[in-house]
Amino acid sequence: MRSYQLENLSQLRSHLGRRGALFEPRQAEDGGELHWLPMVDSAWPHEVEETPLLPLTSPKSFFFKEREQLFYFDGKQFVETLPDIEPQTLFGVRSCDLCAIAYLDQFFAADPYYQKRRQATLLVGIDCLHPCDGGFCRSVDAGPFVREASADLICHRQADGHWLLIASTEAGEEAVQGLELKAANEASLRQRDLRQKEVSEKFPDTSYLHAAIKRINNSDGGVAHTTWDALGLQCLTCSGCTNSCPTCSCFAIFEQTTDEGVARQRCWDSCYFEAFQREASGHNPSGEAGQRVKRYWEHKFSESYAATFGRYGCVGCGRCEKVCPGVIGVHSVTKRLATAS
Amino acid sequence: MSHPTTNTVVPSICPFCGVGCGMGIQVCDGKVVGVEPQLNHPVSQGKLCTKGWSTPYAVDPIDRITTPLIREGDSFRPASWDEACNTIVEAINAAQQEQGPDAVGVIACARATNEDCYAAQKFARAALHTNNIDHCARICHSPSVAGLRQTLGSGAMTNSISDIALADLLVIFGCDPTSNHTIIGGQIIAAKLAGAKLLVVDPRSTRLAQMADLHLQLRLGTNIALINGLLNIIFDNGWEAREFLDSRCENEAALRRKVEDYPPERVAEITGVPVDKLIAAAKMYSQAQRAMLTYGMGITQYISGTNNVIAISNLALVAGQIGRPGTGINPLRGQNNVQGACDMGALPNVFPGYQDVTDSALRQHFERAWKCALPAQKGLTSLGMTQATLDDSFRCMIIMGEDPVVTDPDQNHVQRALQALDMLVVIELVMTETAKLADVVLPAAAFSEKSGTFTNCERRVKHITAAISPPGEARSDWMILGELATRLGYNGMQWQSAEAVFDEMASLNPLYASMSYAKLIEKSGLQWPCDAAHPDGTPLLHSERFSRGKGRLIAVDHSEIDELPDEAYPLFLTTTRLHFHYGCGSMTRKSPLLERETPVGVLFIHPHDADRLNIRAQDPVRISSRRGTVETRAMLSDELPPGTVAMPYHFKEAPSNQLTNNAQDPVTKMPELKACAVRVEKIEVQEAMPG
Structure with missing residues (x-):
């Protein structure tokens, strides 16, 4: 790991943009929402970063496509259709999303479609200096500052307005070759650690979240099925939470007739669909909406999954709360679980 | 393979229901x-339902029609636009020369843009010289338009969707917004969690009924009796809004006299709702600070549809729950642009802006604007056109993006009529059941492939732009109709852009008078009326006075459903919609996930009825009415009252409209889709298994 001083981010961004496509959170032309969009030639638009920039759409679709073809059968043979990906950079990824990508890296470790895209991608993280609306990364060990193993390059805006650049992987180190950078001193790294403590203290109280996690793990009396059923009644099966969740990775497989023959495709699935786990006989181990709500939150907060993945399945981005029409996003649910009898 | 990621995100509006949620299209x-x-987005605030999330499948290039098609025997052959248009024009000319201008007609589309719908009605009136123009609002909210125009002067949602958060009582009457208007349904749930009271009136024990403070589970088709009963209780207790009635309403005495005939005990007998619940509901609604009433097809799809809407209006006026934020009468519209299609005058009796075609001054105004003579008589409704075809007085129909074979009542009747036409033209995205009967099929651009405007159920007009190009030779409907008009010898439809269509429309439609694309974009949409007096639109209608002046109370009586159950057909059939599918399913059924969620056709039956008929979950069943028979699977549901079975209408494999009744509301010709009599039988396994 090496660290450097950096005058501004535009310099780094232009340099990385020369390696291949560079995507960053930016407002679309209508001036409204933030999206992951290709870099345009103007300067990095968020040089003076005051509000964290977290697009409502997570970056998982860069690796795990919403819909993709796996192979096709042309009448004689099966032909695999692996994506052919040029080197690309995701610039300005926040710590929560980087932790989610690290989580998906484990889930899709043996998935060639995911890995092909992932291995062609350089991840550049930016430390968040303020909590974002609904974000609670601090409470689930996913931020606010970028975890070293989760990004190739980490950018940290210092109090003096200059940037500290940390190259945390070999790929990151290689990517900044050619930039004339001065090494940063130890003091700036220590400053960063102190700053993280300061920023962490700015987050709102999430004691309800910890209480809910205890109950989900049955260490505090568990959760009554009537509570899950009441939450299930509010699930309108929109699939917004699972689509927006940066760690949700379930997919369905289907066939589609195309010009090439019969293609096997996969698409994002949602465990909130009644048919997600329905068996051919019609039997369904999660036929009730309450059972599905329970399963979803267990996947996010159960210690048994945490043991497998080294962390909770929730990275504290708060997107599920924003997209849920039925008021059963993470804050609403954990508040209910914390206080339910 | 192509570039791996998103290039751009184009802001748009969800193409499904009338809520009009904001949607970014990733391209x-x-x-x-x-x-x-x-x-x-002002309405949806970061939310979409599952149909919305599945939109990429709905407009997927797979299975899209990409060139004009001309029938050859039992199949179609690709044709050029030139040949297809000539074929259509020849048939129209022949039909009109022999039988007059009214031998042809147009069905517009509630999911096409305002520009497309304006073009459709202008095409009918100016190029075909007929008022035979209609669309599917006929079978969803035509009674709302007709009923509320009589009582208030304006047939649309009176308040804004955001008012849900302001109400302290929400009344959900004959609809399940959590299934069909999901984002509104979610806002109702949020309001309930925040402390608002919830009153649900529905024969089904819907999701919201299960959350409600009070659920009136009335018998099918007893809405007017119920409302008259509530009014009786309100007057009896002096709970009416005295000052509001005196200053803002007329005809109270006649209504009072009428509802005297509906004492609580009699109403309890007719509706099945106990007296104490009637009293509780009457008090809740009349005494609330701000009570917001929403209703759906459970009010309109009856032969008493218009009177049902009038009854709803009576209730709101007497309780003074209208004209203020957080109150109002709010019909939930089914299609993303059904409000707009009505506003555009894609109806047989009105020009754009609900201006009567029989009013000679108005007609002359349009004749000057359109530079042609216009027909003076009202035209035929959609079901009127099918009936006229069977009566040999109607010969050529152009259908834009609707699938009446699946969605209209009495499927066999509809099919016979469409087959009897000399020329059926269908403008479509994919080969629907209706398109399969066409003589010429024309490829249409989907919402993501064109510019224009949509008007949602709260009267908000929003602009959309094309995210991608249409596939093959597909075009926007207004371009197609403009081309046909020119070939028919009418030159008034040669617009160069969607904006030119909009500007012409706004110059003739008083409700849209001060709107322009630039202003719509700047203001993120505008709610009509938007005119010199209301340059920034009108989020709340009727705040000072009603559109017609005084709010009119109209005494209406309970009437029976046309076809009550009897010995031969002992069960009520009602039709419903599933959250996972939309209309005829031609868009939602392209999603593998939505298609997986339910079987292709289903009968919902109460466990008591199922038990009596020896039917278990998933059993094959046969449902018969006087008009047809359908075979499908049973699913047990205690959300229905015993004695009533339900079918969604999305599935061509098990079309509920084989069974439904074509009996119609005398005012609007709305068919009674919500109730008919059927017989249900289990299909024995030996019989069901081939061989």
């Missing part, structure tokens, strides 16, 4: 690869 290399909700 990669000219293809729609995903959609995302818009956090700063």
Whole structure:
């Protein structure tokens, strides 16, 4: 790991943009929402970063496509259709999303479609200096500052307005070759650690979240099925939470007739669909909406999954709360679980 | 393979229901690869339902029609636009020369843009010289338009969707917004969690009924009796809004006299709702600070549809629950642009802006604007056109993006009529059941492939732009109709852009008078009326006075359903919609996930009825009415009252409209889709298994 001083981010961004496509959170032309969009030639638009920039759409679709073809059968043979990906950079990824990508890296470790895209991608993280609306990364060990193993390059805006650049992987180190950078001193790294403590203290109280996690793990009396059923009644099966969740990775497989023959495709699935786990006989181990709500939150907060993945399945981005029409996003649910009898 | 990621995100509006949620269309290399909700959208605030999230499948290039098609025997052959248009024009000319201008007609589309719908009615009136123009509002909210125009002067949602958060009582009458208007349903749930009271009136024990403070589970088709009963209780207790009635309403005495005939005990007998619940509901609604009433097809799809709407209006006026934020009468519209299609005058009796075609001054105004003579008589409704075909007085129909074979009542009747036409033209995205009967099929551009405007159920007009190009030779409907008009010898439809269509429309439609694309974009949409007096639109109608002046109370009586159950057909059939599918399913059924969620056709039956008929979950069943028979699977549901079975109408494999009744509301010709009599039998396994 090496660290450097950096005058501004535009310099780094232009340099990385020369390696291949560079995507960053930016407002679309209508001036409204933030999206992951290709870099345009103007300067990095968020040089003076005051509000964290977290697009409502997570970056998982860069690796795990919403819909993709796996192979096709042309009448004689099966032909695999692996994506052919040029080197690309995701610039300005926040710590929560980087932790989610690290989580998906484990889930899709043996998935060639995911890995092909992932291995062609350089991840550049930016430390968040303020909590974002609904974000609670601090409470689930996913931020606010970028975890070293989760990004190739980490950018940290210092109090003096200059940037500290940390190259945390070999790929990151290689990517900044050619930039004339001065090494940063130890003091700036220590400053960063102190700053993280300061920023962490700015987050709102999430004691309800910890209480809910205890109950989900049955260490505090568990959760009554009537509570899950009441939450299930509010699930309108929109699939917004699972689509927006940066760690949700379930997919369905289907066939589609195309010009090439019969293609096997996969698409994002949602465990909130009644048919997600329905068996051919019609039997369904999660036929009730309450059972599905329970399963979803267990996947996010159960210690048994945490043991497998080294962390909770929730990275504290708060997107599920924003997209849920039925008021059963993470804050609403954990508040209910914390206080339910 | 192509570039791996999203190139751009184009702001748009969800193409399904009338809520009009904001949707960003993710485009990669000219293809729609995903959609995302818009956090700063005034209506949906970052949310979409499952149909919305599945939009990329709905407009997928797979199975799209990409060239004009002409029938050859039992199949179709690709044709040029030139040949297709000539074929259509020849048939129209022949039919009109022999039988007059009214031998042809147009069915517009509630999911096409305002520009498309304006073009459709202008095409009918100016190029075909007929008022035979209608669309599917006929079978969803025509009674709302007709009923509320009589009582208030304006047949649309009186308040804004955001008012849900302001109400302290929400009344959900004959609809399940959590299934069909999901984002509104979610806002109702949020309001309930925040402390608002919830009153649900529905024969079904819907999701909201299960959350409600009070659920009136009335018998099918007893809405007027119930409302008259509530009014009786309100007057009896002096709970009416005295000052509001005196200053803002007329004809109270006649209504009072009428509802005297509906004492609580009699109403309890007719509706099945106990007296104490009637009293509780009457008090709740009349005494609430701000009570917001929403209703759906459970009010309109009856032969008493218009009177049902009038009854709803009576209730709101007497309780003074209208004209203020957080109150109002709010019909939930079914299609993303059904409000707009009505506003555009895609109806047989009105020009754009609900201006009567029989009013000679108005007609002359349009004749001057359109530079042609216009027909003076009202035209035929959609079901009127099918009936006229069977009576040999109607010969040529152009259908834009609707699938009446699946969605209209009495399927066999509809099919016979469409087959009897000399020329059926269908403008479509995919080969629907109706398109399969066409003589000429024309390829249409989907919402993601064109510019224009949509008007949602709260009267908000929003602008959309094309995210990608249409596939093959597909075009926007207004372009297609403009081309046909020119070939028919009418030159008044040669617009160069969607904006030119909009500007012409706004110059003739008083409700849209001060709107322009620039202003719609700047203001993130505008709610009509938007005119010199209301340059920034009107989020709340009737705040000072009603559109017609005084609110009119009209005494209406309970009337029976046309076809009550009897010995031969002992069960009520009602039709419903599933959250996972939309209309005829031609868009939602392209999603593998939505298609997986339910079987292709289903009968919902109460466990008591199922038990009596020896039917278990998933059993094959045969449902018969006097008009047809359908075979499908049973699913047990205690959300229905015993004695009533339900079918969704989305599935061509098990079309509920084989069974439904074509009996119609005398005012609007709305068919009674919500109730008919059927017989249900289990299909024995030996019989069901081939061989």
